[in-house]
Amino acid sequence: MLATVLHGPGDVRYEDVAEPEILHPTDAIIRLSATCICGSDLWPYRGLNEAGPPKAMGHEYCGIVEQVGNAVTTVRPGQFVVGSFCLSDNTCPHCRFGFQSSCENREFMVGAQAPRARVPLADGTLVATAEIPADDLIPSMLAVSDVLGTGWYAAYAARLQTGSTAVVVGDGAVGLMAVLAAKQMGAARIIAMSRHKTRQDLALEYGATHIVSERGAAGIARVKELTGGVGAESVLECVGTKEAMDQAMSCARPGGAIGFVGVPHGVDFDGAHLFFQQKSLFGGPAPVRRWLPDLMDKVLSREINPGKVFDLALPLADVAEGYKAMDERRAIKTLLLV
Amino acid sequence: MLATVLHGPGDVRYEDVAEPEILHPTDAIIRLSATCICGSDLWPYRGLNEAGPPKAMGHEYCGIVEQVGNAVTTVRPGQFVVGSFCLSDNTCPHCRFGFQSSCENREFMVGAQAPRARVPLADGTLVATAEIPADDLIPSMLAVSDVLGTGWYAAYAARLQTGSTAVVVGDGAVGLMAVLAAKQMGAARIIAMSRHKTRQDLALEYGATHIVSERGAAGIARVKELTGGVGAESVLECVGTKEAMDQAMSCARPGGAIGFVGVPHGVDFDGAHLFFQQKSLFGGPAPVRRWLPDLMDKVLSREINPGKVFDLALPLADVAEGYKAMDERRAIKTLLLV
Numbered sequence: 001m002l003a004t005v006l007h008g009p010g011d012v013r014y015e016d017v018a019e020p021e022i023l024h025p026t027d028a029i030i031r032l033s034a035t036c037i038c039g040s041d042l043w044p045y046r047g048l049n050e051a052g053p054p055k056a057m058g059h060e061y062c063g064i065v066e067q068v069g070n071a072v073t074t075v076r077p078g079q080f081v082v083g084s085f086c087l088s089d090n091t092c093p094h095c096r097f098g099f100q101s102s103c104e105n106r107e108f109m110v111g112a113q114a115p116r117a118r119v120p121l122a123d124g125t126l127v128a129t130a131e132i133p134a135d136d137l138i139p140s141m142l143a144v145s146d147v148l149g150t151g152w153y154a155a156y157a158a159r160l161q162t163g164s165t166a167v168v169v170g171d172g173a174v175g176l177m178a179v180l181a182a183k184q185m186g187a188a189r190i191i192a193m194s195r196h197k198t199r200q201d202l203a204l205e206y207g208a209t210h211i212v213s214e215r216g217a218a219g220i221a222r223v224k225e226l227t228g229g230v231g232a233e234s235v236l237e238c239v240g241t242k243e244a245m246d247q248a249m250s251c252a253r254p255g256g257a258i259g260f261v262g263v264p265h266g267v268d269f270d271g272a273h274l275f276f277q278q279k280s281l282f283g284g285p286a287p288v289r290r291w292l293p294d295l296m297d298k299v300l301s302r303e304i305n306p307g308k309v310f311d312l313a314l315p316l317a318d319v320a321e322g323y324k325a326m327d328e329r330r331a332i333k334t335l336l337l338v
Numbered sequence: 339m340l341a342t343v344l345h346g347p348g349d350v351r352y353e354d355v356a357e358p359e360i361l362h363p364t365d366a367i368i369r370l371s372a373t374c375i376c377g378s379d380l381w382p383y384r385g386l387n388e389a390g391p392p393k394a395m396g397h398e399y400c401g402i403v404e405q406v407g408n409a410v411t412t413v414r415p416g417q418f419v420v421g422s423f424c425l426s427d428n429t430c431p432h433c434r435f436g437f438q439s440s441c442e443n444r445e446f447m448v449g450a451q452a453p454r455a456r457v458p459l460a461d462g463t464l465v466a467t468a469e470i471p472a473d474d475l476i477p478s479m480l481a482v483s484d485v486l487g488t489g490w491y492a493a494y495a496a497r498l499q500t501g502s503t504a505v506v507v508g509d510g511a512v513g514l515m516a517v518l519a520a521k522q523m524g525a526a527r528i529i530a531m532s533r534h535k536t537r538q539d540l541a542l543e544y545g546a547t548h549i550v551s552e553r554g555a556a557g558i559a560r561v562k563e564l565t566g567g568v569g570a571e572s573v574l575e576c577v578g579t580k581e582a583m584d585q586a587m588s589c590a591r592p593g594g595a596i597g598f599v600g601v602p603h604g605v606d607f608d609g610a611h612l613f614f615q616q617k618s619l620f621g622g623p624a625p626v627r628r629w630l631p632d633l634m635d636k637v638l639s640r641e642i643n644p645g646k647v648f649d650l651a652l653p654l655a656d657v658a659e660g661y662k663a664m665d666e667r668r669a670i671k672t673l674l675l676v
Contacts, residue, residue, distance in 0.1 A: 093568045094592050102592030102616050157618075230431045245609065254432050254440030254622075264609030271583065271602030275621050278440050280495075284592075284616030 003114030009047030058113030090124030139307030149288030151177025157259030162186035170238030183207025341452030347385030396451030428462030477645030487626030489515025495597030500524030508576035521545025
């Protein structure tokens with residue numbers, strides 16, 4: 001079949017690869033209903049991760065089960081399923097503690113920017129719907145797989161409380177989902193830091209009450225001004241750069257919490273500085289599986305519409321253009337139609 | 339009067355200094371009922387902080403109010419009071435949020451290893467008892483001022499939940515108080531890391547259920563063994579060295595939390611490592627003032643006996659020997675009788 005392979009920085013190819021097959025009895029093969037490009041795919045695309053061999057891209061997925069291994073009992077061919085980008089057995093102590101993204105058998109999904117994909121640990125990872133969802137819900141179901149779950153975790157890790165003030169650093173898809181999550185969790189004020197009109201508009205639609213377009217010291221000053229000089233109880237850091245983390249640290253109030261979900265690149269913390277800042281820091285790959293059933297229900301009942309975060313839809317064959325559009329910030333997030 | 343001055347590494351002198359005076363209308367002057375030496379006093383004593391001019395030592399205190407400034411309304415001469423090592427106005431937004439140790443007007447107490455001391459921000463800082471406590475309660479009241487409140491904060495910052503497993507790294511006074519706090523907050527299992535028999539015994543008395551005497555990789559392996567290979571929900575880091583923080587990080591389970599209250603010296607964190615560890619990190623100077631009334635009540639009702647942490651009592655004039663005994667680990671914590 002034809003699928004997406006990253007050969008090196010800027011070199012995304014839609015090329016012939018082997019059909020996915022059941023390799024372990026716990027695997028499932030799914031036919032994707034749609035797939036997409038993640039902000040985190042841009043790190044290797046931009047050459048910011050270590051170079052390696054050609055890589056099958058794509059970790060966000062939903063679709064129809066085609067085949068399951070002998071050991072799979074909770075999903076069956078014909079069902080519509082969504083899974084997390086973190087594959088987990090959902091039975092180990094870390095999974096039972098709600099941190100499936102630190103599962104003892106954790107794997108990261110690969111090869112989902114393709115018509116078909118192998119999903120390891122299918123029982124622990126996949127959640128099936130009772131019926132096949134309406135076509136217009138597919139983008140939202142796909143968003144649950146990573147960006148919505150990750151934004152949700154940012155709010156959780158930032159200890160977001162009802163009635164509180166949240167700052168969201170980053171206006172990419174995860175940042176916008178973090179706004180949605182903060183709204184759903186009852187934040188009274190949601191300050192979205194964004195310089196881009198279309199993203200600002202979507203942030204407002206998702207529940208942001210204030211937009212701060214300044215960055216750096218000016219951005220911090222504006223957040224302080226909006227919070228009576230105090231800072232926010234919760235800051236959701238959705239980028240992963242040093243600049244974004246510095247912004248987050250300065251926007252949180254003492255005793256407040258930073259949830260960080262952008263994979264840190266070039267970020268470090270001095271212990272004594274962190275001590276005297278007196279701000280809680282909690283991040284990691286989101287345990288999307290914990291919230292998957294609930295978030296899928298919210299999509300199916302049309303309570304939330306995370307799929308609006310896709311502002312560009314392309315045929316899967318045009319995946320290279322999808323990367324380019326996101327890299328050049330012409331698109332927030334690219335949906336790939338299979 | 340004669341009081342304690344640190345002139346340089348290892349050079350503690352009990353020498354003539356000016357009597358404390360009301361400098362601001364918000365000050366109080368107290369006569370100390372007792373005072374003591376803190377583990378954190380050993381950092382400059384050992385030359386591990388930047389050198390500076392001679393320094394009036396001592397930040398833990400309780401005693402009788404002798405004099406108050408014109409603006410002081412909540413305490414009056416003759417009352418017995420305890421205050422935190424962090425001086426705070428208790429009215430600013432950070433104080434009202436429960437983080438008096440990040441008060442907008444925060445100062446750190448100095449000069450308490452003396453017969454008399456000036457306490458700035460007296461209204462916000464000092465808590466008076468209804469009556470003068472019995473003499474045998476003085477060491478426990480003094481412990482509330484810093485080490486008990488700091489151990490308490492370690493448990494709070496480590497998100498300790500009833501029924502959970504806590505690991506305490508460090509068997510100094512704060513570590514032992516952290517064991518007491520974990521017990522009071524309902525931890526089902528408290529693993530104290532300690533190599534010293536007298537400290538192990540006190541940890542057990544304060545509620546530790548397990549002692550781990552190994553350090554480094556062997557200590558981590560032992561904690562893992564005791565927690566079914568998983569690690570602890572809460573780790574209370576009460577030292578401040580890199581070794582202690584590494585130990586804490588490795589003993590916490592994914593999704594668990596580290597509360598760190600030892601002032602970090604040579605500790606830093608790599609963002610990506612912290613991300614994939616997926617452990618919450620929260621520390622800082624303890625907002626002792628938040629818990630002061632409650633902890634004082636617990637002492638007065640003899641529900642807790644934090645004063646047992648003092649295993650050496652010396653006349654204040656022998657303060658230099660008190661430092662030496664703690665530096666050489668002959669004493670856990672030195673009480674100074676005034």
